[in-house]
Amino acid sequence: MNIGDAAARTGLPPKTIRYYEEIGLIRPARGNSGYRDFSDADVHKLAFLGRARALGFSIEDCRTLLGLYEDESRSSADVKRLARSHLAQIEDKIAALQSMRATLSHLVDACAGDERPDCPILRDLAEG
Amino acid sequence: MNIGDAAARTGLPPKTIRYYEEIGLIRPARGNSGYRDFSDADVHKLAFLGRARALGFSIEDCRTLLGLYEDESRSSADVKRLARSHLAQIEDKIAALQSMRATLSHLVDACAGDERPDCPILRDLAEG
DNA sequence: CTTGACCTTCCAGCAACTGGAAGCCCTATC
DNA sequence: GATAGGGCTTCCAGTTGCTGGAAGGTCAAG
Structure with missing residues (x-):
């Protein structure tokens, strides 16, 4: 899905989502046109980030939390x-x-x- | 007096004092050497700013407050x-x-x- | 006369975006 | 097929309030 849809589903502005990609929090795929193509997993991660940010965690804390979330042996x-x-x-x-x-x-x-x-x-x- | 003394008297770091001059909150005089020369009034203003900042006022609010403070007809x-x-x-x-x-x-x-x-x-x- | 502490300016960077410009892509309508 | 619009792209600049560091000038003591 396009960034606009991902934004609508997560409540995050497109600008913020691009920023999160820029700093390596997410890595959405790209279509032929160059448009980002967000999977459900990407959207899930974004929602996770949005909630962590809403609890006041810093970006670096969010990065760590996401790492822990994805680490089954945490x-x-x-x-x-x-x-x-x-x-x-x-x-x-x-x-x-x-x-x-x-x-x-x-x-x-x-x-x-x-x-x-x-x-x-x-x-x-x-x-x- | 030099910036170091002004800093010691106000509790503000020299860097912060230079910054306050840069954004026009204070205008200390200059000696022949190019060193800033702080008057008691300058130090008084800096202390005022320090206290306003400690109460969480933004820099722009501090500018306004300082203006009101100096305006006898406020x-x-x-x-x-x-x-x-x-x-x-x-x-x-x-x-x-x-x-x-x-x-x-x-x-x-x-x-x-x-x-x-x-x-x-x-x-x-x-x-x- | 040298040493060291102090002062100067200028440039870069922090957090976490946000706004805007210039330009490409896609769909729909005439 | 041309065009209009909306959405997408990148890149650059700005926000707040400093803070750190580099390169170099000044001053007082020994």
Whole structure:
């Protein structure tokens, strides 16, 4: 099938699919015309990648996950280790964002938001 | 003062400070040697930028905030609007990450993490 | 006078795409 | 058979916010 159909089935934009081929995540066949010809297995891989990306895994993690998926002799420990490390990073990010949110929402609440120049937000940024 | 001192006082790397000059956030003077010569006001601005960046504001938001800070006739409403919009983005990101965390931690918990190939994480990525 | 730390500019690269240009392919319709 | 359109191709550039490194100028100490 053509790239447009593969895109429709996976929810990934054609540009992204081409990019995934460029960096070696997939290797779709080519027809006589030069058009990519996606097999069901290609589409399956793309969907796998889309879901892994949606869970926030990096491209390199996705490459590893795909390798593990295709390796019948993998151990689930390897998968779990990768997922746990990624989970830890997500938790770090959440913590950082929550800290920003706490500070910011205090500042926003303290700001009158009227026509006067006096502003606790700017004061905080200026003074620390 | 030289860039190294400005860096030490603001906690920003020299590279970052040069970058901020390049994109027009600051305009430090230059000595005869060609070295940048940072005034206290420059350092103050850099510290302001550092704190705004630490709260997750984009560079363009920082530019706007700095402009508002230096505009004596600003209205705090403009600052508050910007901060609130940024806060909303942070909350969206937190929600997205929490959703990832929920899915991932379930999967991680369900995975035995031993030497066998059977793995709920990969199964979920493969099947959806 | 040399050494070493500091400073300068410029170029390249990171992640993961996204947009756009120039041009080929395929099908349908007139 | 010509043409119009939509989809496909490649390639290049841009995004965000720096960061690393190379090649070379400057300055203070010994």
